[in-house]
Amino acid sequence: MAFESLTERFQNIFNNLRGKAKLDAEDVHTAMKEVKLALLEADVNFKVVKDFVKETKAKAIGAEVFESLSPGQTVIRIVRDELIHLMGDTAAELELKPQNQVTVIMMAGLQGAGKTTTAAKLGGIYKSKGRRVLLAACDVYRPAAIDQLKTNGEKLGVEVFSMGTGISPVEIAKSAYDKAVSDKYSILIIDTAGRLHIDENMMQELKDIKAAVNVDYTLLTVDAMTGQDAVTVAEEFSEKVGVDGLIVTKLDGDTKGGAALSIRAVTGKPIYFAGMGEKLTDLQVFYPDRMASRIIGMGDILSLIEKAEETVDLEKQKKVTEHLRKSQFTYDDFLTQMEQMKKMGGISGILSMLPGMKGFDADQIDQSQFTRIESMILSMTREERANPKLMSPSRKRRIAAGSGTDIADVNRMVKQFEQMQKFMKQMNGMKKHGNLNSLFGRNLFRGKGLF
Amino acid sequence: MGFFDKLKEGLTKTRTNITNGLDTLFGDYSQVDDDFFENLEEILIMADVGMKATDAIISKMKERVREEHIKEPDKVKEALIETISEQIKPCDDAYDFADQKAVVLVVGVNGVGKTTSIGKLAMGLKEHGKRVVLAAADTFRAGAIEQLKVWADRSGSDFVAQEEGSDPAAVVYEAIDIYNSRNADILICDTAGRLHNKKNLMEELSKINRILERKLPDVRKEVFLVLDATTGQNAISQVREFVSVCRPTGIILTKMDGSAKGGIVIAISSEFDIPVKYIGVGEHPEDLQKFDPKEFMRAIFYADKD
Numbered sequence A: 001m002a003f004e005s006l007t008e009r010f011q012n013i014f015n016n017l018r019g020k021a022k023l024d025a026e027d028v029h030t031a032m033k034e035v036k037l038a039l040l041e042a043d044v045n046f047k048v049v050k051d052f053v054k055e056t057k058a059k060a061i062g063a064e065v066f067e068s069l070s071p072g073q074t075v076i077r078i079v080r081d082e083l084i085h086l087m088g089d090t091a092a093e094l095e096l097k098p099q100n101q102v103t104v105i106m107m108a109g110l111q112g113a114g115k116t117t118t119a120a121k122l123g124g125i126y127k128s129k130g131r132r133v134l135l136a137a138c139d140v141y142r143p144a145a146i147d148q149l150k151t152n153g154e155k156l157g158v159e160v161f162s163m164g165t166g167i168s169p170v171e172i173a174k175s176a177y178d179k180a181v182s183d184k185y186s187i188l189i190i191d192t193a194g195r196l197h198i199d200e201n202m203m204q205e206l207k208d209i210k211a212a213v214n215v216d217y218t219l220l221t222v223d224a225m226t227g228q229d230a231v232t233v234a235e236e237f238s239e240k241v242g243v244d245g246l247i248v249t250k251l252d253g254d255t256k257g258g259a260a261l262s263i264r265a266v267t268g269k270p271i272y273f274a275g276m277g278e279k280l281t282d283l284q285v286f287y288p289d290r291m292a293s294r295i296i297g298m299g300d301i302l303s304l305i306e307k308a309e310e311t312v313d314l315e316k317q318k319k320v321t322e323h324l325r326k327s328q329f330t331y332d333d334f335l336t337q338m339e340q341m342k343k344m345g346g347i348s349g350i351l352s353m354l355p356g357m358k359g360f361d362a363d364q365i366d367q368s369q370f371t372r373i374e375s376m377i378l379s380m381t382r383e384e385r386a387n388p389k390l391m392s393p394s395r396k397r398r399i400a401a402g403s404g405t406d407i408a409d410v411n412r413m414v415k416q417f418e419q420m421q422k423f424m425k426q427m428n429g430m431k432k433h434g435n436l437n438s439l440f441g442r443n444l445f446r447g448k449g450l451f
Numbered sequence B: 001m002g003f004f005d006k007l008k009e010g011l012t013k014t015r016t017n018i019t020n021g022l023d024t025l026f027g028d029y030s031q032v033d034d035d036f037f038e039n040l041e042e043i044l045i046m047a048d049v050g051m052k053a054t055d056a057i058i059s060k061m062k063e064r065v066r067e068e069h070i071k072e073p074d075k076v077k078e079a080l081i082e083t084i085s086e087q088i089k090p091c092d093d094a095y096d097f098a099d100q101k102a103v104v105l106v107v108g109v110n111g112v113g114k115t116t117s118i119g120k121l122a123m124g125l126k127e128h129g130k131r132v133v134l135a136a137a138d139t140f141r142a143g144a145i146e147q148l149k150v151w152a153d154r155s156g157s158d159f160v161a162q163e164e165g166s167d168p169a170a171v172v173y174e175a176i177d178i179y180n181s182r183n184a185d186i187l188i189c190d191t192a193g194r195l196h197n198k199k200n201l202m203e204e205l206s207k208i209n210r211i212l213e214r215k216l217p218d219v220r221k222e223v224f225l226v227l228d229a230t231t232g233q234n235a236i237s238q239v240r241e242f243v244s245v246c247r248p249t250g251i252i253l254t255k256m257d258g259s260a261k262g263g264i265v266i267a268i269s270s271e272f273d274i275p276v277k278y279i280g281v282g283e284h285p286e287d288l289q290k291f292d293p294k295e296f297m298r299a300i301f302y303a304d305k306d
């Protein structure tokens, strides 16, 4: 098998590259060649892979090699982060109308994707959240599709509206909507027949349903095992019908599931749910980070990276807290904090969790400024970083020149540093009182438990 | 409508896509060089042939180009089609079961088109003058029994079912008795869709398979694995696992009326000795066709010149 030892090969390639500070073009090219293969093997669409590789390369070249990671691992880390980002960063949730209005969800997708089962599962989820749900059986084509929905509805205790197969799906949807309104249902889920995206009549039918009832969410349901064609399917459904969100099914299989990336890249819509089995409770929130790891399929490298990150974070944080205890917050500490905060989505994010931290103006440092601040600090000498008191006008001028900024930027940065210093001292004070014990532990800075 | 016409109709989109690709490929390239092969590689990957099989095809083609001193892109196209269709050709006795006493077990992952393909097969066999028994051994999925019943009625086949949730093996036992007592020609067993990585469900299938072998030793046995043409590289894993529990004798490649290329069967043919026997080109009773590799390749690779 050509790709069995991908991880191994990957590690071999980079074995002798340790110790570099920055990723050079060659490292990145070599690494991305393997990444490209991995993505293609995972069924990510060829064109999506091409774009992804190009963009990620641009980001990775010149990037700093993370401490205690090899250049190759650093590339993989960047790749994973980009994949997560492409996949939507965080789990998405459908926004429902208030209880007294009807939120209408319409299922759409190819034959056999899993719409009917998923429609029922969705109904079950919302029922358990206390909503009144009505399922509408609008697949009048596939033999026994209505029976299937009815049986599932019964099992879940969710009502199913059906009018047999002798009437048009548009009419059924309309009547179901009327019933939902008059009987005060809060969610209407319309199950539709599977159809090919190139079947113009059938695509028109979905448009007609949308025109007849006020559909809030058209959810494209896609089989996780889909190959290259996922892109065409998503494109066509988007263009012809309009898609508001995605559901990926059959993720309990052993497929890498690259289709998830393809459809997400093409539609730009959130993936709301993941189908994880045949039981009616097997529908879960979709987690972009898990999917990213699954697609890239380098489980062992990724866990290695995570372990390394953990130790780096912990060691660095130990140093910072140590300094704090001695009340010497340095530019090195500042840099560490910056890195950690960037991971956590900015300072305002952290501040919002801290009681009584009003002294620090969060808006002064936004995400885009991080990079500039970093480059200024990196232009300082070792001594300057370790000893903030050394700062002088001539040093500032040199730092500005070295980092391609001007004196005003450096002054602002110094001010921000001083604010941070104060802020950290305050926190240190609180820490002594035991309020913020977990603050510098991995909980906060790994961002796992809290975000 | 003949096989090729139907296939052409079904594959309109496929054909335009892929042949446009190839036509541009061969039109743009006046010589057979690296760029040419790179582009060819892209087309194969986009058809779900997969990296490994694509690599193999490309190096084989390069070798031929070198050995046979092929200079014209057109000739490479010919050679390519020849090579691949030779590789995916079904054996000569692939369809003999239809004229014997036979039992057909139909397996595959969820939603690929097992029940529909059974319905189409039953229609065809009835037309062929055979007495057919359909066994509803998918006792799991809601509505599955009713779905097969509709096809039994449509085709005029005998129908064996128990209630939802009952043991599929029991349904198969009963079906064998009925098949024997009514002296029917062909018994077709529908099974529940199952993901190939679920040990218990695969074990259940293996059990059904053993029952058929044991109870019908003198009857020709076919096991059809249904694959969805839209499926990507995971199909290889599907084949591997189904091979290990019930040794499929043929593949039914469904949904070839869509825009998916179905190229995965090319990859499968290079790893497994299981021929594609039928393709599904729609949801109607007549939408099942014998698989003809030459026409299949031609429909994929050639522009419509008529």
Ligand SMILES: Nc1nc2c(ncn2[C@@H]2O[C@H](COP(=O)(O)OP(=O)(O)OP(=O)(O)O)[C@@H](O)[C@H]2O)c(=O)[nH]1
Pocket: A111, A112, A142, A194, A196, B108, B109, B110, B111, B112, B113, B114, B115, B116, B117, B138, B141, B144, B191, B192, B193, B194, B254, B255, B256, B257, B258, B279, B280, B281, B282, B283, B287
């Ligand atoms: N366009 C198209 N649709 C097909 C084809 N074969 C089956 N279908 C459709 O695919 C869907 C699933 O088909 P089924 O026959 O129920 O699939 P299955 O494998 O029996 O499904 P489970 O029993 O649920 O695992 C149905 O809507 C069929 O009409 C085909 O060749 N082309």
Ligand SMILES: [Mg+2]
Pocket: B114, B115, B116, B138, B144, B190, B191, B192, B193
């Ligand atoms: Mg079925």
